[in-house]
Amino acid sequence: MPIQLKENSLILFQGDSITDGGRERANPDHLGWGYPRIVANWLNALYPERRLRFINRGVSGNRVRDLLARWQTDCLELKPDLVSILIGINDTWRRYDSSDLTPVEAFERDYRALLQLTRERTKAQILLMEPFVLHTPPDRENWREDLDPKIQVVRALAREFGATLVPLDKRFKEASKKREPAFWAPDGVHPSEAGNTLIAQAWLQAVGVRIR
Numbered sequence: 159m160p161i162q163l164k165e166n167s168l169i170l171f172q173g174d175s176i177t178d179g180g181r182e183r184a185n186p187d188h189l190g191w192g193y194p195r196i197v198a199n200w201l202n203a204l205y206p207e208r209r210l211r212f213i214n215r216g217v218s219g220n221r222v223r224d225l226l227a228r229w230q231t232d233c234l235e236l237k238p239d240l241v242s243i244l245i246g247i248n249d250t251w252r253r254y255d256s257s258d259l260t261p262v263e264a265f266e267r268d269y270r271a272l273l274q275l276t277r278e279r280t281k282a283q284i285l286l287m288e289p290f291v292l293h294t295p296p297d298r299e300n301w302r303e304d305l306d307p308k309i310q311v312v313r314a315l316a317r318e319f320g321a322t323l324v325p326l327d328k329r330f331k332e333a334s335k336k337r338e339p340a341f342w343a344p345d346g347v348h349p350s351e352a353g354n355t356l357i358a359q360a361w362l363q364a365v366g367v368r369i370r
Contacts (some may be wrong), residue, residue, distance in 0.1 A: 161240065161283055161322055163201065168211045170238035170282075171197075172225060174244050176349060176357075177216025189214045189221045192349070194242075194359035197309040200369060213238070221260060222268045224284065229272050234279050241282045242331035244311065244326070245269070246289030247347055250305040254297075262307045269311065285364065287357075288312050290330050291346050292339035298346035317340050324364045326357060 163169075166280040171177050171194040179192025189195040189212055198212040215232040217224065222245050233241060249260035276282055288309050293299045309327055318322040333342055333356055349357060362369055 160192050161285065163208060163210060163365065164207065164239070165208045166211065167208070167239040168213065168236065169198075169201075169234065170233060170236055170241045170265070171212070171214045171216060172233060172241060172243045173216040173287075174220040174248050175216070175218035176247070176347070177214065177244050178218045179214070179216065179354070181216070186213070190216065191354075193354045193357040193361065195359060196355055197320060199360050200329060200367070201360065201363055204367065216244075219248060220245065221252065221320050222265055222272075224248065224310050226268045226272045229275055233272075237280060238282045240285060241276060241280075242285040242287065243272075244287035246306070246308050247291060250289070250291070250301050251347070254301060259304075262311060265308050266311045268317070269315055270318075273315060273321070277319065284319060285324065285361070286312055286316045286321045287324040287361070288326040288328070290327040292330055292343045294333060294339040294343070294346045322364050329360045331358060 176192060177194060179190025179194060182188040182192035189198055194212065194214045201210050211296055213236060225245055249265050252258040273284065276284060289305060291298050291301050313323060330342060337348065341350065342347045342356060359369060
């Protein structure tokens with residue numbers, strides 16, 4: 159079902175540091191400096207008459223289990239009209255920097271639980287973004303063993319819940335053929351300004367907004 163951005167719609171961005179984007183916690187309306195701000199700026203410029211509202215509740219370092227733990231206060235109680243979720247890379251990263259594995263079964267269980275809560279307790283439209291990793295530095299390529307099954311989970315859950323899917327992993331692979339991966343994300347995970355803009359462009363296209 160196509161995303162509908164009606165007048166006064168509240169759009170909630172959720173996820174980890176990529177969504178967090180250095181937002182100022184003291185200001186609950188601050189959107190950070192990443193893709194949520196770019197998306198909001200484009201939508202406000204294109205549709206000022208709709209008076210769209212935006213909230214960023216991304217938290218750096220979060221895994222899907224952390225999202226589920228704070229879902230009541232940071233999603234359900236906010237009553238969003240659209241919730242956008244980008245989560246998963248830390249579920250992979252902690253395996254390689256801390257030997258703290260998130261099994262794909264646990265990842266799927268917790269992700270499904272928060273989507274079920276969203277469906278049952280809100281009327282929100284749901285947009286799911288694929289987690290991604292770029293092969294820079296070279297050891298990031300080894301992360302594929304862990305991350306690829308989790309990307310498949312996100313794709314399957316998008317189908318199951320009728321959510322809009324943003325294929326970010328594919329998008330970054332294509333972009334890395336045009337310019338080296340470090341241009342888009344210097345550490346393979348955290349996007350540069352160009353990388354954040356690429357995410358915003360993919361987000362907007364997924365909801366039917368075409369920009370050049």
